[in-house]
Amino acid sequence: MKRAIGSKRAAQLRQAATNSIGLTEGLTAAKIELRTLLEQYGLFSRQLEEIMMQVEALLAQIPVTFLDNLIRRVNWMLEYRRTIPRFIQRQRLENTSSKQFS
Known part of the structure; x- marks a missing residue:
């Protein structure tokens, strides 16, 4: 040891x-x-x-009005980007459901 x-x-x-x-x-x-x-x-x-x-x-x-408009447009584009997938999904659902009933 x-x-x-x-x-x-x-x-x-x-x-x-x-x-x-x-x-x-x-x-x-x-x-x-x-x-x-x-x-x-x-x-x-x-x-x-x-x-x-x-x-x-x-x-x-940069004029303040330009920045305000730019911020509004960016926010609008971000919101628009979120709504497009929802719109496409809704369209697909409508198309598949209309085909089932034809």
């Missing part, structure tokens, strides 16, 4: 791990990667903010 590692051996392993190149180099690399990712996030955030300001400026140039 194997025995568990003793506290003396555990202390030796811990000391060896603290002096390990992999531990310190990995930590340094992780810090560099994290810093790089945060810088990229900041850059993307600034770019997004600039783009949104340009979009807002362009939207401000």
